[in-house]
Amino acid sequence: MAAELDSSFRLSDRPLDAAAVLRDLHDATDGAVACFVGVVRGESRGRRVERLEYEAYGSMAEREMAKIFAAMAERFGVRRARVVHRTGVCRVGEPSVVIAVAAPHRDAAFDACRYCIDTLKRTVPIWKREVYEDGAEWIGDRS
Amino acid sequence: MRVRILLFAALRDRAGRSELDLEFEDGATLGEVRAELERRFPGLLTRSRAAAAVNAEVARDEDVRLCEGDEIAYLPPVSGG
Numbered sequence: 130m131a132a133e134l135d136s137s138f139r140l141s142d143r144p145l146d147a148a149a150v151l152r153d154l155h156d157a158t159d160g161a162v163a164c165f166v167g168v169v170r171g172e173s174r175g176r177r178v179e180r181l182e183y184e185a186y187g188s189m190a191e192r193e194m195a196k197i198f199a200a201m202a203e204r205f206g207v208r209r210a211r212v213v214h215r216t217g218v219c220r221v222g223e224p225s226v227v228i229a230v231a232a233p234h235r236d237a238a239f240d241a242c243r244y245c246i247d248t249l250k251r252t253v254p255i256w257k258r259e260v261y262e263d264g265a266e267w268i269g270d271r272s
Numbered sequence: 273m274r275v276r277i278l279l280f281a282a283l284r285d286r287a288g289r290s291e292l293d294l295e296f297e298d299g300a301t302l303g304e305v306r307a308e309l310e311r312r313f314p315g316l317l318t319r320s321r322a323a324a325a326v327n328a329e330v331a332r333d334e335d336v337r338l339c340e341g342d343e344i345a346y347l348p349p350v351s352g353g
Contacts, residue, residue: 167353183352184281186345189328190352214352226353246353254325254345255352256281267282269320269349 134202136210138194140185142217145224150211159209159231163238165246167226169219179260181219186254190214193253197245207232207241214255225257273298275305275338278345282320287313296338302326303334305344322346 147166154162169181194212201207209231219225228245232238249255258267277292284290294308302324309317316322324331325345326338338344 185352186278186280186325186328186347189325189345192328250350250353252350253352254280254347254350256348257351258281267285267348268351269282 132208134198134208136198136201136208136212138191138198138212138214140187140190140216141213142215145213145215145227147224147227147229150213150227150229154209154211154229154231156209156231159233159238161232161235161238163230163232163235163242165226165228165242166224167246169221169223169225171221173259176259176261178221179262180221181225182258182260182265183214183216183219183225184256184258185214185216189254194249197248197252200248201230201241201245204244205232205237205241207237210241210245212245212249214249214253216255273300273338273340275300275340275342275344277305277309278343280345280347282348283316283322283346286320287316298340299337301334302331302336302338302344305338306334309346317346320348322348 171178207230211229214226230238230242258265274293274295279287279290327343
């Protein structure tokens, strides 16, 4: 008797607009919308970051996100979410990922949002490359 | 049979290419593909702790037999978000 999933994921090579993602999720039936925005930091492990570059394995990222959305529905009853992740060059201070999750009440919204970003970071085939003044490095197994 | 290999991120940079098509005997295993890549790019996969995905699904069993047209991706540890 599962209600239909209204959760979507997409990649974007343009700057993200968190407000637009939230507007897309607006619905009168949900009393809570939780939002997570990942932001590019200007410093990483003691080095000054000039920019990040993101790369994705698109078809697999879609599949892994679909599994995350299914788990969000099963564990938290959350069936409405939007996830947008950058690809390409992302400047310091810009959002790298926006996650918006809607639910009737806040407990499920917060929990599902947390679960979403935690699991994305573990399982979705996206990679970031940190570019410094004096070099660049692909980041693996830590963020 | 022909399979397509995809390389991402640090693997792509080190190998100098993002994809290659390889020919194998019918029924070749994932392990044989890995061995062939090690032959062409020594140290590439072992140095980076790359995971394999077959047709966009993580594949841990190196004995799995591949099919014509399979897409095998090698994925360094991910760092999205």
